[in-house]
Amino acid sequence: MLSEEERRDIELEAPHYATREALCIDALRIVQGHRGYVSDQALQEIADYLGLPLSQVEGAATFYNLIFRHPVGAQVIFVCDSVSCWIMGCERLLERLRAHLATDVGGTSPDGRYTLLTVPCLGACALAPVLMIGETLHGHVTADSLPDLLGKGA
Numbered sequence: 001m002l003s004e005e006e007r008r009d010i011e012l013e014a015p016h017y018a019t020r021e022a023l024c025i026d027a028l029r030i031v032q033g034h035r036g037y038v039s040d041q042a043l044q045e046i047a048d049y050l051g052l053p054l055s056q057v058e059g060a061a062t063f064y065n066l067i068f069r070h071p072v073g074a075q076v077i078f079v080c081d082s083v084s085c086w087i088m089g090c091e092r093l094l095e096r097l098r099a100h101l102a103t104d105v106g107g108t109s110p111d112g113r114y115t116l117l118t119v120p121c122l123g124a125c126a127l128a129p130v131l132m133i134g135e136t137l138h139g140h141v142t143a144d145s146l147p148d149l150l151g152k153g154a
């Protein structure tokens with residue numbers, strides 16, 4: 001069952017939406033904010049609370065790549081690997097990040113501080129290569145600037 005705080009936060013958003021279905025992504029985001037990720041159990045709890053089929057809530061969670069279905073590190077690094085960022089060297093950034101964090105894409109550093117993910121275009125192609133640390137976008141990133149960025153994102 002969703003906690004009182006989770007239900008309260010969802011209901012604060014409800015007036016912005018015409019249907020419970022439309023509220024689904026916000027509910028996922030809110031529960032993730034409280035729990036760090038959205039487990040299978042949490043999906044069921046959200047479906048029950050909103051009165052939606054589990055498959056519908058699961059579909060939304062799968063489609064929306066900022067919803068985490070497994071535990072993640074304290075910060076998530078999203079590296080754009082779409083065409084502009086690929087041309088501008090995102091592979092070099094990923095290589096450096098894999099080595100620096102001692103994890104592969106989809107994994108979490110051994111100290112639990114960072115999870116490394118790739119994402120499609122972040123809509124800032126003019127700044128390629130681009131990555132996000134948490135909710136902060138960084139553009140024109142170079143392999144040499146990564147340690148500094150990670151220091152700020154920590």
Ligand code: FES
Nearest residue numbers: 080085122124125
């Ligand atoms: S291709 Fe990377 S931000 Fe658009």
